[in-house]
Amino acid sequence: MTFLRQLNERLARNDFLQMSLLFFGLLVATLAFTWPASEQIANNSFFSVAQVRLMALLLLALGFGSFELKQTRRQKLASLLALLTLSLTSMAFEVATYAVSFPQVPLYWTLLLGLIDPIAYFGIGIVLGFLLGLVRLTAVLPMAILALPIGFIFLDIPLGIPLFNPLTAIGQLSLAHLFLMTVFATLTLVYLLSPRKNAKL
């Protein structure tokens, strides 16, 4: 079976379809709530849509990364690429709201974060799943997936720069965040593409 076919099949699997349905439903609902009714009110829909989209992608990345611990690396890679496909297909929401909201950050920045951050968080998810598996606490995995981004948000507050927190990074260009996420994403890709057979992870 070719990898592309495996990827297409991953997209068509029920769990992914359900998550995608929830994801797009969330984006449409966000649009409905934040699109202004009057021209006199600033259209701030971009800020909500971009944050909801990125946060949802990161939670999905953490979830797929940690829950698919027992899958082969090829299957994990297919899941990651399926997630990136979801990121690319949902960029129309971000482009449309960017066109009417005139935010400070350039469009390429938010689209870039939508590709790099999910890869990094997928890797973090794999590590999280592995660590909780080691201490036999996989039952708390759903809670840990939600708690981790919140922890990152609170970690950024004393640091004073948007380092881990994707929500503040989306509002301003942050080279520190980009660098950190690129490092995590590279490590994730190196792990997923390396041909090691006897690894525990």
Place this chain on the structure above:
Amino acid sequence: MRRCSQLWFLPFLLLAQVYAQDIRFELGFNQEIVANHWNPLVLELRNHPPVTLRVAIDQGSLKEGEIPMTYEARLPRSQGFSHFEDELFLPEWRSISWVVESEERILASGSFPRRQAETTPLALILSNNLASWADLLPDHRLTEALSHQLPERVAAYDGVEILIMDGTVTAPSPEAIISAATAGTRVIFFEPLPSSYASLLKLTESSSRLGAGYLLKVDRTSLKSALLAKQSLDREALLAAFDDEALTDFPRLTRVGPVLVLASLFSAAILLIFRFLPSTAVTTSIVLSLIASILAWSWLKPYPPVKEQARTLEIAGGDLALEQGLYSIITLPSASKALPFASRIDPLLEHRQAPNLTLLELSRWSNLIALKKPRLVQAKFQLIPSDDGLILRNLSAQTLQAVYVKGRGLQSSLAPDSQLFVKDGGLELPPGALERIAPFLPNGTALAIAGDTIFVSLPEMSP
């Protein structure tokens, strides 16, 4: 010895005292400030290093919080006497503080309390007997002015309603009187006046109307009626009508309904591709998303994101005119703007001013109007009485359109450097700017439009 050691700061105090004595800072006439108007600002120094004058104004209120505005002017080093003059628009402030400082130290500072923020225009009296005028003008805010200190720029007289000279003090310069009258002040010469006023009295010979104001000679018998007369323009109302031309409407945005329908259809299409196109799901969905992004961008983006407009109102009387510029902007993205003129900003907004400069930081989705500091110009559209009737003259380089004389009706358009006799025409006002400002102008006023400029020429004063 111990007592002496406690006096170590005396030389510094003396130094500060020396500087303080050499510095004169004045805001308004005699420190009488007219809120919501342009006020004269004077700084005089002697033998000073390079200094910066900084005026910090809080324009906010209890409800709106602090809205700071800062005025800054730099003065180079001077070995002798240096005199700096400018005008500053002051809204109804919460606090005003000023400081004159060099790199090393603060040379002088002060503040104006909130209770001084009065909007009542001033009556400037050039007399050594102010008390007698106070009886004659009980409803006015009187202040004494020194002839030699009268500013020679129109903006300084923005808050002055009436200027009276009774000849008991030295005659002011003709430039100051011309500036005052052009700004819209009623300038009254109380006769008999000494011979030193002869050059000023000449100004009233050719035309009593000058710019937006006028000059009037009165004696004891006609004084009361002249003081009671309200023949000067209601400039605030006129400017408010002129403001209506500014950009205020944001671009019409797409309604949420169609956006939601299309977003839902797009989402459904992507999910169906994931489910039912197992061989090409990735490529098809990404291509569809790219196409949707391009279509959404071209459909939704409101053009242009920044809209700017500049308009000018020229109020002429005689050979001179008061020019009032208006700049308006609507910006959807946030923007930094450096306007090359001093201005009055509406709505109140945090900004910085310097001589001939306004620096603004505009937030997303904002609009504002900047009314430029008024200035004196040669009248380009004149209404001249002659034996054969009224003549309209166009001295501008543009053809004047929608030429209208209030009470006489619409006239034909006027080519550059040409003139025409006023005749009776259709009394219906051309819709738009002229229609809005005409009610605030006296009967017989001529109005015209050329490009972005509205020309107003006031008629001679009725006796």
